[in-house]
Amino acid sequence: MGGEDDMKPMPPPIEEIEPKEATVAPLSPSKRSPKQEELVYWxxxxTFLQRNVHYICQNINGPCPLLAICNVLLLRGHVTIDPFIRMVAAQKFIYARDVVYVVETRLRAANSHFNEIERATLNEVIALLQTLQVGLDVNVQFHDVGAFEYTSACAIFDLLDMRLVHGWVVDPQDEASHRVLAGKSYNHIIERLIDYHGVLETKEESVTTLMKERSLSMEQAALKVEQITQEGPIIDRFLNENASQLTFAGLVSLHEQLKERELAVFFRNNHFATIFKWQGHLYLLATDAGYYDEPNVIWEKLDEIAGDSEYYTATFTRLVASDTKQQEIESQPAAAMAVALEPKPQETENDDFALALRLQQEEDDAAIALAQEREMAAKVEEVQVDPLAMTSEELEMQRQAERYYNQRLLEHQQGYRPEQTQQQPYYTTSRSNPRTSASDSDRNCALM
Structure with missing residues (x-):
């Protein structure tokens, strides 16, 4: 969603905004990174379950697990960001440092009963909060939607009583894939895949290499190479067929394991989203930058492994294209054109009247032209004399006049209506030029 981001008003520098009074103290300067002052989120x-709520959108599309975590807390009603919301050009935004503070405050409040040892773990997680603005290293395991390799950063979900889930689950009915992948992590199978591609080059060299690198006997190394060559194609096929990182088995497991009305964080394709189960269906909170200006686009339904997304309102009513602001904008030119082209009663009457005037004018012009032709004929007759008594110059002029009169009479009888003028013989009035041929007209059109 880049052109849309460019159209949004950018928040002014911090010094131009008077900070609002907060119900909590700001973070100490030692906890702020230099660039953090510049980061903002829309x-x-x-409304969520009949409550008015705020939630945070991305300024640019990226992983940002911090926003997904904070949005779960906001929708639960565990935190509020109202004291930190700023305004610019009627748009609401919040500084990243304030988002970090809100989550930190909740972490401390929810775990205030910790002993000294547990508090050390809590402080370790809090120290990592700022890094969650740019991402979180997670290592999924393929046997369950809630299976991740444990890290200190992932402890934040336990400390907030929040689930982190994914849908990249191997199908138990696919025995070969399940045997190879179940219980293994993403990092583990990537290492195995690298070994597989290395083995494909030269099998004998691979045995020798494994013997040296892993201190294996020749027999052990040969068995290892055999295992790698068997598992490699299965791993390769699984990753290629499930590049979306959501399998049908994973989608089914998400429906089964998430409780009704449960809010959690969903990981997929290095992106973290807020997931919610409502009336047996799964929805993702629409926080992408492109949806910020779409007041009706709140949820995206998660019911397909791949395909077009369906979007829903705050009350989980499915949207059609005409319900979106973008569709309304796109349809305005077409609608305006249709209105402009639609004949109006008054305009139709005026057009009929104009046509009648034009036809009447053509009849009047034809009558005038006929009268002028007759006048010209009379003048020709007046100058006619005995050809034998004329000089050669006078005779030629007489013949020109006769030819011109005959030509004009013929054209008038054929319905020709002259539209251009040229100079006529000295004894005639300036008349329209009747000699513009079709080829002349074509050349004129080509020059225009």
Whole structure:
């Protein structure tokens, strides 16, 4: 969604905004990174289960697990960002440092009962909060939607009583894939895949290499190479067929394991989203930058492994294209054109009247032209004399006049209506030029 981001008003520098009074103290300067002052996120207002709530959208599309975590807390009603919301050009936004502070405050409040040892773990997680603005290293395991390799950063979900889930689950009915992948992590199978592609080059050299690198006997190394050559194609096929990182088995497991009305964080394709189960269906909170200006686009339904997304309102009503602001904007030119082209009663009457005037004018012009032709004929007759008594010059002029009169009479009888003028013989009035041929007209059109 880049052109849309460019159209949004950018928040002014910090020094131009008077900070609002907060109900909590700001973070100490030692906890702020230099660039953190510049980071902002757009804030969108909606309703959630009959409550007015704010949630945070991305300024640019990226992983940002911090926003997904904070949005779960906001929709749960565990935190509020109202004291930190700023305004610019009627748009709401929040500084990243304030988002970090809100989550930190919740972490401390929810775990205030910790002992000294547990508090050390809590402080370690809090120290990592700022890094969650740019991403979180997670290592999924393929046997369950809630299976991840444990890291200190992932402890934040346990400390907030929040689930982190994914849908990249191997199908138990696919025995070969399940045997190879179940219980293994993404990093593990990538290492195995690298070994497989290395083995494909030269099998004998691979045995020798494994013997040296892993201190294996020749027999052990040969067995290892055999295992790699068997598992490699299965791993390769699984990754290629499930590049979306959501399998049918994973989607089924998400429906089964998430409780009704449960809010959690969903990981897929290096992106973290807020997921919610409502009336047996799964929805993802629409936080992408392109949806910030779409007041009706709140949820995206998660019911297909791949395909077009369906979007829903705050009350989980499915949207059609005409319900979106973008569609309304795109349809305005077409609608305006249709209105402009539609004949109006008054305009139709005026057009009929103009046509009648034009036809009447053509009849009047034809009558005038006929009268002029007759006048010209009379003048020709007046100058006619005995050819034998004329000089050669006078005779030629007489013949020119006769030819011109005959030509004009013929054209008038054929319905020709002259539209251009040229100079006529000295004894005639300036008349329209009747000699513009079709080829002349074509040349004129080509020059225009």
């Amino acid at each position: 804030v969108k207002e909606t």
